[in-house]
Amino acid sequence: MMRNDIQEVLFSEQQLADKVAELGARISADYEDKNPLVVSVLKGSYVFMADLTRKITIPCNVDFMAVSSYGAGTKTTGEVQIIKDIGSKIDGRHLIIVEDILDSGVTLSFLMKILKARGAASIRLCTLLSKPERRKVDVPVDYLGFEIPDAFVVGYGLDYAEKYRNLPYIGILKPSVYGGE
Ligand SMILES: O=P(O)(O)OC[C@H]1O[C@H](OP(=O)(O)OP(=O)(O)O)[C@H](O)[C@@H]1O
Numbered sequence: 719m720m721r722n723d724i725q726e727v728l729f730s731e732q733q734l735a736d737k738v739a740e741l742g743a744r745i746s747a748d749y750e751d752k753n754p755l756v757v758s759v760l761k762g763s764y765v766f767m768a769d770l771t772r773k774i775t776i777p778c779n780v781d782f783m784a785v786s787s788y789g790a791g792t793k794t795t796g797e798v799q800i801i802k803d804i805g806s807k808i809d810g811r812h813l814i815i816v817e818d819i820l821d822s823g824v825t826l827s828f829l830m831k832i833l834k835a836r837g838a839a840s841i842r843l844c845t846l847l848s849k850p851e852r853r854k855v856d857v858p859v860d861y862l863g864f865e866i867p868d869a870f871v872v873g874y875g876l877d878y879a880e881k882y883r884n885l886p887y888i889g890i891l892k893p894s895v896y897g898g899e
């Protein structure tokens with residue numbers, strides 16, 4: 719059973735739903751009349767994106783990018799691969815980048831750099847989780863769900879080796895699962 723691989727539940731379904739509603743309300747108030755382009759960074763943010771956009775009550779567009787840098791490990795490889803780019807023209811648009819987690823910052827600093835170069839009117843970042851102790855590159859966050867300790871977490875879209883994304887809560891993975899202490 720997948721639950722046996724979880725050391726501790728950090729955020730329950732209800733806690734996640736409450737936080738997502740709060741973030742959606744803030745974004746809706748900040749972007750009235752701006753028709754933002756909400757960009758999900760796949761795969762990790764797919765669950766958060768689906769819930770968050772349904773709590774945004776103003777007109778917006780959605781698009782998707784897929785990037786990967788963790789492979790099957792628990793530490794960044796430092797190399798961000800673009801698997802799929804967004805299809806929309808972003809020139810003059812107000813972008814909101816939606817991420818599941820900001821860990822070392824390598825993925826988001828890379829993404830912000832390439833998206834800024836394409837002439838967006840503004841870019842803000844919304845991340846459900848942030849692990850400040852792990853940061854290698856500083857990335858400013860505009861909408862943050864929760865700060866978490868330095869532990870590898872899974873569920874609500876987050877994976878270890880492509881597993882656990884479908885858990886409805888967020889939990890700390892037992893280190894024994896990935897050969898840790
Ligand atoms: O701040 P960082 O250290 O760069 O880590 C954060 C990134 O790592 C994970 O993606 P991953 O490469 O595992 O791809 P995935 O979303 O498909 O799981 C996560 O979804 C973030 O995009």
Ligand code: HPA
Pocket residue numbers: 788819821869870871872876877878
């Ligand atoms: O703690 C994490 N869990 C899953 N994916 C991740 N990508 C960066 N950090 C994490």
Ligand SMILES: [Mg+2]
Pocket residue numbers: 762788789876877878
């Ligand atoms: Mg991953």
